[in-house]
Amino acid sequence: MRYSKEHKLETHARIVKKASVRLREKGAHGIGVADLMKDAGLTHGGFYAHFDSREALVVEAFAYAMDRSTERWRKLVEQAPPEKRLETIVESYLTPVHRDDPGHGCAIPALSAEIARESPKTRKAFAAKLDQMIDMIAEQIPDLPRKAARQQAMASLATMMGALVLARVAGNGAFSDDILGAGREAVLDRAAATKAGLEKPARKKIAHDAR
Template sequence: MRHSRAEKAATHQRIVQIAARRFRERGIDGIGVADIMREAGLTVGGFYKHFDSREALVMEALTVAFAGLEAWEAAARGSLRRAILAYLSPGHRDDRTDSCPLAALLNDVSRGVRPGVASDAANVYTEQLIRVFDFFERLLPADGRDDRNDRGARARLVFSACVGALTLARAVDDPALSREILDTVADRLIDAFAPAEVPASA
């Protein structure tokens, strides 16, 4: 019995991990339960042994996807320059399955938001966005004119620019333009908000 429970838990986690990657790659509505179960080596009929609904899978997958942001934050090692360069790198642009869910799921979540209607996905997305805004706010260098509201506004500006640049760089079919978008926005953000930082080593 103990072995069976462990197997079920491992299978459950495998399904969630696959969903977290595929939702970022194709969008929440871009892949069905049947495709996710097939990739996990399971039948569609086994889905409800693990989840009450597709929405339950979506919420678990979002939790896993957002947990990946912690690795990017740790890699920044307290440097705004490193955070920007890692986010606006060709590697991040090209790795859609394990990339930032705030960028990857932006359109999916925004399409599900309706005035006066609660959305669990939008709630989770909003919480994580606020957390990343706070992360950028902590990285911004302080100066004598700084106050909390100004730093918060600048943090929102920096991350919004990062998300916009990453999304545009993924959308264009010109590799040179895609790279130019990443490099230009990264350079301008660093010049404006982290000019005094020592350049990150290669």
């Protein structure tokens, strides 16, 4: 049976979406092509009608997952004042809900260790999406030059990711919750210290001008 172009695109998108969930749950090597296709309601034989290789599907699934995270963050901060936007992202990221649902969460803590061992092509695709995520976070840090905002965004994302990984290792009890809380405090305390460091010279200048 010959399917329309639209049907093929819809099927392709469904495979990528399902695969993005399963890969975050099971890891890049924790599930095979046959199972990924089964999850999408398709046969193994139809795989190569949509992808040149398993690696091609993995790259698309990773990109899809990271795009969804960035899109979710953008929606979260739309209603927040500029000075609260980074805090909004951090508070939504380091939560028990996110910890306990890796399949629908951020792809970085779920898959980055495995990506580091993948081919240069896969690592390059992952790095490009990571760079976009860092830029998005940097945009939520007001009153900092772009380079400084990106540095803070990198540190924030690294701390958030590390805290989430450790919290998942610790399970879902009080110890795990404490790790999430420590991660939130580390990111937000750093942001507050950076802001205070910027404001102090400005206050001194105002005092000097008033004399």
